[in-house]
Amino acid sequence: MATITNLVYLLSAALFYFGLKNLGSPKTARHGNGLAMLAMLLAVIITLLSRQILDFTYIIVGLVVGSLIGIIVAKKVQMTAMPQMVALFNGLGGAASTLVASSEYFQLSTQPEMNVLATLALSIFIGTITFTGSLIAFAKLQGLMKGAPITYGGQHILNGIMVVGTIVLGTLFVMEPDNFNLLLGILVLSAILGVTSVIPIGGADMPVVISLLNSYSGLAAAATGFVISNNVLIISGALVGASGLILTNIMCVAMNRSLTNVLFAAVGTESDDSGGGSTEKKQVTRYTAEDAVVIFDNAESVIIVPGYGLAVAQAQHALQEMAQILMDRGMNVRYAIHPVAGRMPGHMNVLLAEANVSYDLLEEMDAINDDFKNTDVVLVIGANDVTNPVARYKKDSALYGMPILNVDEARTVMIIKRSLSPGFAGEENPLFYDEKTMMLFGDAKKMVTEIVQVLKG
Amino acid sequence: MSDVILMSIYIFVLAIFIGFEVITKVPPLLHTPLMSGSNAISGITVVGALLSTGAGHTTLATALGLFAIIFATVNVVGGFMVTDRMLDMFKKEKNK
Numbered sequence: 001m002a003t004i005t006n007l008v009y010l011l012s013a014a015l016f017y018f019g020l021k022n023l024g025s026p027k028t029a030r031h032g033n034g035l036a037m038l039a040m041l042l043a044v045i046i047t048l049l050s051r052q053i054l055d056f057t058y059i060i061v062g063l064v065v066g067s068l069i070g071i072i073v074a075k076k077v078q079m080t081a082m083p084q085m086v087a088l089f090n091g092l093g094g095a096a097s098t099l100v101a102s103s104e105y106f107q108l109s110t111q112p113e114m115n116v117l118a119t120l121a122l123s124i125f126i127g128t129i130t131f132t133g134s135l136i137a138f139a140k141l142q143g144l145m146k147g148a149p150i151t152y153g154g155q156h157i158l159n160g161i162m163v164v165g166t167i168v169l170g171t172l173f174v175m176e177p178d179n180f181n182l183l184l185g186i187l188v189l190s191a192i193l194g195v196t197s198v199i200p201i202g203g204a205d206m207p208v209v210i211s212l213l214n215s216y217s218g219l220a221a222a223a224t225g226f227v228i229s230n231n232v233l234i235i236s237g238a239l240v241g242a243s244g245l246i247l248t249n250i251m252c253v254a255m256n257r258s259l260t261n262v263l264f265a266a267v268g269t270e271s272d273d274s275g276g277g278s279t280e281k282k283q284v285t286r287y288t289a290e291d292a293v294v295i296f297d298n299a300e301s302v303i304i305v306p307g308y309g310l311a312v313a314q315a316q317h318a319l320q321e322m323a324q325i326l327m328d329r330g331m332n333v334r335y336a337i338h339p340v341a342g343r344m345p346g347h348m349n350v351l352l353a354e355a356n357v358s359y360d361l362l363e364e365m366d367a368i369n370d371d372f373k374n375t376d377v378v379l380v381i382g383a384n385d386v387t388n389p390v391a392r393y394k395k396d397s398a399l400y401g402m403p404i405l406n407v408d409e410a411r412t413v414m415i416i417k418r419s420l421s422p423g424f425a426g427e428e429n430p431l432f433y434d435e436k437t438m439m440l441f442g443d444a445k446k447m448v449t450e451i452v453q454v455l456k457g
Numbered sequence: 458m459s460d461v462i463l464m465s466i467y468i469f470v471l472a473i474f475i476g477f478e479v480i481t482k483v484p485p486l487l488h489t490p491l492m493s494g495s496n497a498i499s500g501i502t503v504v505g506a507l508l509s510t511g512a513g514h515t516t517l518a519t520a521l522g523l524f525a526i527i528f529a530t531v532n533v534v535g536g537f538m539v540t541d542r543m544l545d546m547f548k549k550e551k552n553k
Contacts, residue, residue, distance in 0.1 A: 013472075016498055020479045023491050030544045033494055037537050040501065047504050054513040058523045062510065066530025073531070074538035085539060086493050089500075093532040096502045099525035103509040106518040115462055214492055217499040224505045226465060234465055235472045236501040242476025243495045247488060346489035353546035364484070 008046040009232035015039035016236050020243065026359055043232050079354050080311045083344040084141035087134045087210050090217050094130025097123050097220035098187070104227050105183060117177050119226035121170040124183065125190045126220040132194030134213050140203050147203025155200060156264060162193050201263060207344045208251050208262050215244025251340060257402070284420065287438040289450035295412055295438070296455070299376035301332040303368065305405055306348045307341050309382015309417065313444035316355035319381065322452045323357070334361050336368045336405050338386035365405055373409040380407060380415045382444050384423035387431055399427050413437045416447045490543045497536025503529035 016039045022032025048059070077085050101123035108116070139145045166189045173182040201209055222237025224230075252259050296302070304323065310316060323333045335352060342348045349362055372378065380387055387407045391399040407413055408431055415437060422428050431437055440447050480491070506529050510522030 017475060017479065019498075020476075020491075020495065023487055023494055024479075024484070026487065029487055029490060030541070033490070033537060033540050033544055036494060036498055040498070040503075040533055040537070043501065043504050044507065047507050048511075052508055052511065055511055055519070058510050058519055059507055059526060062506070062523050062526030063530055066527040067534045069527070070531040070534030070536075071538060074535045074542070077539065079543075082489065082493070082539065082543070085535075086489075086496055089532045089536045089539075090496050092528040093496065093499045093502060096500070096506060096525045096529035096532065099521045099528065100502060100505040100509050103506075103518045103521035103525065106521070107509070107512060107514045211492060214496050214499070217496070221499050221502045221505075222469060224502060226469075228505055228508060229461065229465065230505060230508070231465070231468060233501055233505055234469050236498055238469050238472030239476040239479075240495045240499040242473045243480040243491070246477055246480040247492060250488075344489045344492065346487060346491070349487075350489045350543050350546065353543075356546075 002050075005046050005050045006231060008042055009230075009235075012039040012043040012046075012232050013235040013239075015042070016239055020239065079351060080314065081142070082350065083206065083210060083347065084138045086344070087137040087141065087206075087213065090210065090213050091131045091134025091138065093217040094127045094134060094213070094220055097127030097217070097224045098131065099127075100224050101127065101227055102183075104224075105180075108177065112177055114174055116227055117174045118170070119223045121173050121183065121186055123220055123223040123227055124186055125166055125170065126216055126223060128187055128190035129194040129197070130213050130216040130220055132191045133198045133209070133216075134194075136195055136198040137206055137209050137213065140198075141206055149202045150199040155196060159193060159196050162189050162196070165189055166193070197263070205262050207340065207342075207347075208248055208259070210344065211244055211248040211251060212259075213244075215241050215248060218242075218244055284432060284439055287414075287440055289440070289447060289454050291438060292414055292440060292451050293454045295377055295414065296326060296331070296451075299331065299412075301375045302326060302334075302377040302379060303372065303375050303407075303410070304333065304335045305341075305378060305380040305383050305387060305407060306335060306337070306352065307381065307383020307386065308347075309384075309444055311342060311347065311351050311382070313382065313446075315381065315443075315445035315448050316351050316357075318445055318448040318452060320352070320355040320357050322448055322455065323361075325452065325455050334363055334368065334371075336365065336372075336407075337362055338365050338383070338405050341383055341386055365403065369406050372406040375410045376412065378407045378410040378413045380413065380417075381448070382416065384417070384429055385427065388423075388427060388429045389431060390427055390429070394427075397427050407431070408434065411436065414440060416440045416442065416444050418443060490540050493536060493540040493543060497533055497540060500529050500533035500536060503533055 015035050019032045019036030019039060022028040022035060101120050105120060140147050166186055169182050169185045176182065198209060218237045218240025222234050222241060225233025225237055248259065252262060327333050337348045352362060353359060385399055387405055388399055389408050390397050391402045391404045394400055413431065413436055420432060432439060503526060506522055506525035510519055510526055
């Protein structure tokens with residue numbers, strides 16, 4: 001029976017691999033997800049049949065309750081809340097690893113092997129950090145706590161001490177497994193570390209954090225796999241751990257910031273939408289929807305640059321309506337998606353897909369950046385830092401070196417924003433004061449809807 | 458170091474290499490569903506939770522295992538459904 005179980009586990013792992021692989025193309029992505037679901041189902045079923053399970057009552061209860069909660073939450077969540085949902089689910093996965101490891105602790109044989117004890121402690125460490133860290137990420141994105149970094153003197157040293165402390169406790173635990181307090185100590189320190197590691201990171205950097213925590217939850221699963229010698233946990237955990245790490249790296253490269261900078265440099269200020277940010281009084285002219293339409297009437301090409309503000313205002317449907325009208329008039333309409341626009345990589349893509357924007361109109365930054373100089377109009381909606389030219393030359397800016405979209409090379413730039421306030425990097429955008437820039441102040445959804453009405457009427 | 462542990466380490470290391478290979482080829486377009494999907498896969502912990510709870514040992518161990526099952530199942534079911542919702546929205550322009 002064990003052989004069959006392990007063979008099915010191998011099949012599951014293979015299906016996970018193909019599942020992730022198929023997620024690589026929009027045509028096969030849905031199949032990829034389906035394969036992964038099948039893999040999970042196989043792993044669960046063969047485990048239930050493996051005769052290692054004696055008591056089914058609690059299992060049924062657990063599976064049913066978990067499924068119900070998962071289904072209800074998944075159906076009701078708004079697309080804009082997707083990033084924090086991923087964070088929450090991820091946190092639960094981390095907690096599950098901790099709980100399994102804890103349960104295993106109370107089922108240990110009288111002479112547990114050293115590697116079992118070591119991976120047990122490791123499971124609890126990684127799982128708990130993932131759990132509390134994910135909760136903080138969720139709170140920041142959901143607006144339950146402020147997005148700005150929370151810093152205090154000596155925090156990195158304190159975090160470092162806690163990590164060392166955990167390692168010490170872990171080592172002691174391996175030598176003295178009967179001492180439950182050591183394990184408890186690891187749990188408490190890990191929980192605190194999860195919080196203190198994430199609070200100094202600004203809300204705008206949450207995508208990187210979530211991706212990293214995603215990786216951790218995979219590693220926690222793998223560690224748990226070592227504890228109970230279960231191959232499917234080891235393989236799948238490693239797959240997820242590695243994929244999360246690569247994605248984190250991709251995101252850091254896109255921001256041109258190192259991971260250490262993201263995690264420790266406390267970049268970002270409170271995003272102040274009450275309208276202040278400029279210390280000097282500079283001339284800015286307010287334009288209206290009618291002005292915008294005049295420009296559209298004389299333009300042949302437009303590139304739309306969406307940002308997080310689009311998601312917040314839920315303006316994606318109005319935007320698609322506007323784009324469709326322009327396309328029906330023969331205009332060339334495309335979308336330029338900066339790698340870190342929005343709250344998660346690909347966030348803008350998901351948002352626009354929800355509004356039925358065909359995905360071949362979406363262009364990545366590298367593909368479209370040279371086209372701005374040949375474009376008549378750029379419409380920036382709810383995006384800021386990704387268009388800020390300051391990133392090219394201001395060496396002491398948090399944005400310096402980040403590749404940006406060359407919107408300033410287009411003939412006319414229209415920016416829809418609620419106010420002149422700076423983005424998360426706290427950097428003023430000189431683009432706002434440029435002569436060829438038209439600032440359209442207002443809520444993104446209202447402004448775009450007004451433009452649509454003027455276009456129609 | 459016993460053979461079993463050694464084999465487990467081999468598997469772990471190889472799986473990491475495979476993970477790297479698979480992920481580098483995903484376009485930014487799909488990064489969010491990817492994060493959501495791989496997050497659902499990390500719910501594989503549910504297998505460990507099933508084994509822990511089903512072993513029928515002490516009440517404490519079973520209780521911990523039960524909560525582990527619930528959390529891991531939410532992770533799995535919620536994660537896959539949310540990923541599916543996202544992927545359902547990617548469609549090419551309806552030409553007919």
